[in-house]
Amino acid sequence: xxxxxxxxxxxxxxxxxxxxxxxxxxxxxxxxxxxxxxxxxxxxxxxxxxxxxxxxxxxxxxxxxxxxxxxxxxxxxxxxxxxxxxxxxxxxxxxxxxxxxxxxxxxxxxxxxxxxxxxxxxxxxxxxxxxxxxxxxxxxxxxxxxxxxxxxxxxxxxxxxxxxxxxxxxxxxxxxxxxxxxxxxxxxxxxxxxxxxxxxxxxxxxxxxxxxxxxxxxxxxxxxxxxxxxxxxxxxxxxxxxxxxxxxxxxxxxxxxxxxxxxxxxxxxxxxxx
Numbered sequence: 147x148x149x150x151x152x153x154x155x156x157x158x159x160x161x162x163x164x165x166x167x168x169x170x171x172x173x174x175x176x177x178x179x180x181x182x183x184x185x186x187x188x189x190x191x192x193x194x195x196x197x198x199x200x201x202x203x204x205x206x207x208x209x210x211x212x213x214x215x216x217x218x219x220x221x222x223x224x225x226x227x228x229x230x231x232x233x234x235x236x237x238x239x240x241x242x243x244x245x246x247x248x249x250x251x252x253x254x255x256x257x258x259x260x261x262x263x264x265x266x267x268x269x270x271x272x273x274x275x276x277x278x279x280x281x282x283x284x285x286x287x288x289x290x291x292x293x294x295x296x297x298x299x300x301x302x303x304x305x306x307x308x309x310x311x312x313x314x315x316x317x318x319x320x321x322x323x324x325x326x327x328x329x330x331x332x333x334x335x336x337x338x339x340x341x342x343x344x345x346x347x348x349x350x351x352x353x354x355x356x357x358x359x360x361x362x363x364x365x366x367x368x369x370x371x372x373x374x375x376x377x378x379x380x381x382x383x384x385x386x387x388x389x390x391x392x393x394x395x396x397x398x399x400x401x402x403x404x405x406x407x408x409x410x411x412x413x414x415x416x417x418x419x420x
Contacts (some may be wrong), residue, residue: 183400190393197390208394218379218395224369225359225376228290232297232358237351239298240305245335247306248313259310263303270363273300278367288370296364301354308353312346313339352410356403 185199190208192201212218243262247255265273277296278287286292316339324334340347362377369375376395383389 186393186396187400189390190397192390192393194390197388197393208390212391212394212398215391218376218391220372221374221376221379224290224293224373228293228297228375229355229359231290231294232301233351233355235294236298236301236305236354236357237347240302240350240354241309241347243302244306244309244313245339248310249318259306262306265299266303270300274364274367277364281368287368288373290373293365293369293373293375294358296368297358297361298354300361300364301357304353304357305350308346308350309343312343316343348410352406356406360399360403 188201189197189199191204191206192198193203193205193207194201247259252258273296277292281287281292281296284292286295320342321334321338324338325331329337360377362375362381365375365378366381369378376399380392380395383392
């Protein structure tokens with residue numbers, strides 16, 4: 147039986163043994179990225195008044211404080227509402243924009259794409275300051291609608307990039323065949339194109355949700371009062387006092403994010419198998 151390190155790692159003749167350096171580097175990167183995040187989890191079960199690792203005593207004290215706090219629950223609800231509405235707004239707009247640019251034959255398509263993904267290239271603090279100034283003039287500062295608009299602008303480039311990548315590997319002739327048989331363009335898009343890029347659409351929607359749910363810089367400027375987000379309150383709590391409740395909230399956010407990512411991967415796997 148051939149040892150695993152002598153087996154081909156891909157369709158080429160490169161073996162796993164020849165890729166050991168790559169596996170080691172990938173493992174090192176994962177450790178540096180994941181371990182700091184995982185440290186928060188045991189800290190959230192500490193009974194101390196301060197953040198400590200490892201905990202000297204274990205308790206659910208800070209989870210009870212989080213779930214029993216009206217202020218934290220209100221901020222959590224605001225973040226979930228904003229993230230869900232951002233997903234509903236950014237996903238269809240981004241998908242249609244990516245589809246339109248992909249199918250367009252205009253020379254300015256590249257310029258329009260660059261313009262639409264500008265929020266990803268501009269420093270986030272500048273976006274926050276600009277949104278604050280405009281929202282103050284429009285009298286929509288500290289409103290849920292204003293927060294969703296800003297977060298949708300930030301999520302739009304991600305949706306477009308993911309959808310555009312999927313469309314590049316999709317054969318548009320299939321949609322053209324449906325249209326040649328009499329199907330309107332919108333129906334051909336929904337019944338032929340969308341089912342074949344559905345995994346990319348789910349991934350784009352998930353990224354739009356997470357972009358809003360985890361965002362803090364823009365939220366610091368344009369959210370507040372009854373519509374303060376969870377991340378904004380977390381930042382303020384860390385600035386004003388070292389509250390171990392932050393560790394419990396961070397753990398809950400890790401669970402939510404990881405669950406969504408796993409569900410998206412399972413959906414993609416089942417879609418591929420079908």
